[in-house]
Structures are given as structure tokens and as C-alpha cells.
Amino acid sequence: NAGVTQTPKFQVLKTGQSMTLQCAQDMNHNSMYWYRQDPGMGLRLIYYSASEGTTDKGEVPNGYNVSRLNKREFSLRLESAAPSQTSVYFCASSEGLVPFKNIQYFGAGTRLSVL
Amino acid sequence: GQQLNQSPQSMFIQEGEDVSMNCTSSSIFNTWLWYKQDPGEGPVLLIALYKAGELTSNGRLTAQFGITRKDSFLNISASIPSDVGIYFCAGQGGSEKLVFGKGTKLTVNP
Numbered sequence: 001n002a003g004v005t006q007t008p009k010f011q012v013l014k015t016g017q018s019m020t021l022q023c024a025q026d027m028n029h030n031s032m033y034w035y036r037q038d039p040g041m042g043l044r045l046i047y048y049s050a051s052e053g054t055t056d057k058g059e060v061p062n063g064y065n066v067s068r069l070n071k072r073e074f075s076l077r078l079e080s081a082a083p084s085q086t087s088v089y090f091c092a093s094s095e096g097l098v099p100f101k102n103i104q105y106f107g108a109g110t111r112l113s114v115l
Numbered sequence: 116g117q118q119l120n121q122s123p124q125s126m127f128i129q130e131g132e133d134v135s136m137n138c139t140s141s142s143i144f145n146t147w148l149w150y151k152q153d154p155g156e157g158p159v160l161l162i163a164l165y166k167a168g169e170l171t172s173n174g175r176l177t178a179q180f181g182i183t184r185k186d187s188f189l190n191i192s193a194s195i196p197s198d199v200g201i202y203f204c205a206g207q208g209g210s211e212k213l214v215f216g217k218g219t220k221l222t223v224n225p
Contacts, residue, residue, distance in 0.1 A: 004157075035215075040124075042203065042217035043158070058212075090157050094213075099146045099165055102213055104205075106157030 002026050006091050006107035013081045013114045021076040021110050023091030031094045032074035033058075033104065034066060036087040043090065049074055050097055081114045088112070121204050121216030129224050134191040136219045138204035146207040147187035149178050152218070153200045161202075162189070184208075194223050 007022045025032065030051045035043040035058075045058030047066040055066050063085060065077045074093075078085060089110045095101035121138045128134060138147070146165055150158035162171050164180035164187060171178055175192045187206070191198055204216040 040217065043215040045212070048212065092157075097212060099207065102146060102207055103148065103160055103163055104213060106159070108157050
């Protein structure tokens, strides 16, 4: 039971470099999410995809883009990394957005440092 | 949008003590979830609540969906060292998305 798999686990970038964080789930979930976690800030939603083919902005979308490649995969791209994007990034998935289907399952995270 | 206030921000307790933490919202919720995050890992669901007044247990953990639908509580009885971590509440109301509190960091001294 893999659940939600994120790659890579760790990454160091230089300012201005680009990279894509990968996320895949094997639970046949419709909805997927990207969060960032900073000390004392909890989990802040970057983007989400309610269902295959749709994406929407969350609380902190600036500097990021996403792609819902298919039902299983949801990627997060940093086009030009900045030190302020140093964080731990979590991908999550759920059956849907409504009660009883809205339990989110998280990956183990990607720890990103931008120098 | 919906906002959650989770308290306390951190707790330092002795092994064997009971723990209580809570979340309050500015609006009515129809879902409360409690997660635990171990160091270096992603959050894992502990308890899900969907009905006002609901009281649910998971081992030494007990959570309640407040009657006003604007708050929820998590209690841990007889804490042990492996209870260390960050506990998050999450809530959802109406057609809004799930929102997360900022977490309560628990330290248990043996």
C-alpha cells in the first residue's frame, strides 16, 4: 500500500533554477492537493485539483504552477525558485471535497532548500 | 474565508500526564478532523468527526465535535514518549475546502 508517493524527498536549488515536484496516489482518489509547511505556519494550501482536468489556486499560489497529468498524478512546478520557497512540501489526496469523502491522505514530503 | 485557531501552540508535559488541545473557528463547520505529524513525516489521520456533539475515541485519544459546531477538542490520556509530534485540527464548512490549524507541538518528557 504505497498511498501517496512524493519525489524527490530532498532537493537543494540555487535561486532562479526550476524544478518539478512529483506526486502520485494509488487510491483512485479524485482530488489532490499541494501544501507547504513552514515553522509556526501550519499547512498552507498552494493549489488543488478537485478532479481530473481541473486545478484551482489555494491560499499561496504565487510562484508555483501545477499540472494534473492524469487521475493518479499531480505535479508542482517552481519556474524560478526563490529563497522564500524554502519549505517542506506535502502532496495529499482525498476521494472528493464533500463531507465523508474529504479525508486527506498525505505523502511523506519533499524538503526543499533554495540558496 | 474560514479561519481556525488552534491552541496551545506548544505543550511540554511529563510522561503519564493527560493532554488537551482545541480548535475554534469563525464559522460553522460540518467536518472536524484531527491529524498527527511525526517528525520528518506527513500528517496521519487520527479521528474524523461529522456530527455536532459527536465524541469519538481512538485508543488513548478522544475527540469531540463541539455543540456550537465552531469548535473541537482532542484529549490524550496517560501520555507516552511516542505521542511526541505536531497535532493538527482541520475543519470544513459548507462548500468550502478543508482548512488546517497551525498545529500544537507536543513534547513528552520521560
